[in-house]
Amino acid sequence: MSFGGPQWPQEPQRQGQQGQQGYGEQGREAYGQQPGGHGQQGQGQGYGQGAGGYGYPGPQGGGAPAPFPGAPAPGPFPGPQGGGPTPDWSALADASASRARRKRLLTIGGGVLAALVVGAVVATAVVATGKEDDTAKNGGGTPTAPASPTGSPTPEPTFSSVAPPPPPNPKDYISDPKKDRAPLTAEGLFPGRKLTMDGRPYTKGATSATANCAAVTQGGLGAVLKKNGCQKVLRATYVRDGVAVTVGVAVFPSEAAALKAKNQATGGIAPLTGAGVGDFCRATVCLRRSNAIGRYAYFTQAGFTNGKKVTTADRGVFRSSDDLGTFAFNQIYARGKSQASAAAGAPRQ
Numbered sequence: 001m002s003f004g005g006p007q008w009p010q011e012p013q014r015q016g017q018q019g020q021q022g023y024g025e026q027g028r029e030a031y032g033q034q035p036g037g038h039g040q041q042g043q044g045q046g047y048g049q050g051a052g053g054y055g056y057p058g059p060q061g062g063g064a065p066a067p068f069p070g071a072p073a074p075g076p077f078p079g080p081q082g083g084g085p086t087p088d089w090s091a092l093a094d095a096s097a098s099r100a101r102r103k104r105l106l107t108i109g110g111g112v113l114a115a116l117v118v119g120a121v122v123a124t125a126v127v128a129t130g131k132e133d134d135t136a137k138n139g140g141g142t143p144t145a146p147a148s149p150t151g152s153p154t155p156e157p158t159f160s161s162v163a164p165p166p167p168p169n170p171k172d173y174i175s176d177p178k179k180d181r182a183p184l185t186a187e188g189l190f191p192g193r194k195l196t197m198d199g200r201p202y203t204k205g206a207t208s209a210t211a212n213c214a215a216v217t218q219g220g221l222g223a224v225l226k227k228n229g230c231q232k233v234l235r236a237t238y239v240r241d242g243v244a245v246t247v248g249v250a251v252f253p254s255e256a257a258a259l260k261a262k263n264q265a266t267g268g269i270a271p272l273t274g275a276g277v278g279d280f281c282r283a284t285v286c287l288r289r290s291n292a293i294g295r296y297a298y299f300t301q302a303g304f305t306n307g308k309k310v311t312t313a314d315r316g317v318f319r320s321s322d323d324l325g326t327f328a329f330n331q332i333y334a335r336g337k338s339q340a341s342a343a344a345g346a347p348r349q
Helices: 089-137 221-227 255-264 315-345
Strands: 194-197 200-210 232-240 243-251 287-293 296-304
Touching: 194 315, 200 315, 221 255, 232 315, 243 315, 255 287, 255 296, 287 315, 296 315
Parallel strands: none
Antiparallel strands: 194 200, 200 232, 232 243, 243 296, 287 296
């Protein structure tokens, strides 16, 4: 990078080479020369050179006599006594000043370069010291493992080639009565006093649980439940905007039995009244649905609290039936998921 002065380093001066530019030369002339200057005859020679070598005059009249013993030696610039022209002292002074300036520039350039080198070394030392301080604050570098007392290499960790078992499937726990051992109550299956599905709030009415499955059914559903080995029925009623829905969950000894009960279903679950909910779905048309998951079959009966007949145009009744059926499915699945999670966290024997 340039500092506004001479570029460092420069090429070395090429003294004594005529016709080529030396250090600091301008044009094709030697540093300090004036073309055609006094004593130069415009021949492009080195500073102070005549026809001979540096500092010696060229031959005069066929050659200069050799100095005799005791005689003073001729100076680098012969005076009038030597028969040569008078030296141009002004040009010599200018040349001397130019050499001094060049030396000064070289000295300054060398000082700048030295300062840069010293600065770089100091900066590197500061960075290295900072890293050492950070390492000390952080408790040192990464610890290395101690050498084995016997000099043998540290053994590599080994891993079992047997893949870990997959996590338990929640459906397995709600399909097999041997795994499905968690307590099962109406309040546990239908908790709280309110229920919200997709922003639609429902108020819970009465709940019930019974082992007499046929007693809480209408039409032919009781016979279907009994034939497939129904063990218990849990019910709850929910109300919203003049629509009441009773959802009943029947428990069976196997997944196959629950699926048969769902496919053979006829009639429906009996409406559950009480806790602020009056009679509904009595001597009128209501919406009945059935489904199954694992060893559970669930049924809904939905209708108007004022006894109005349900038609296909009553989308609010269908939506409420969907909401309570989805809620029953979610509660049964959550039961299986809870038991599967508990089994996954239990210690293996």
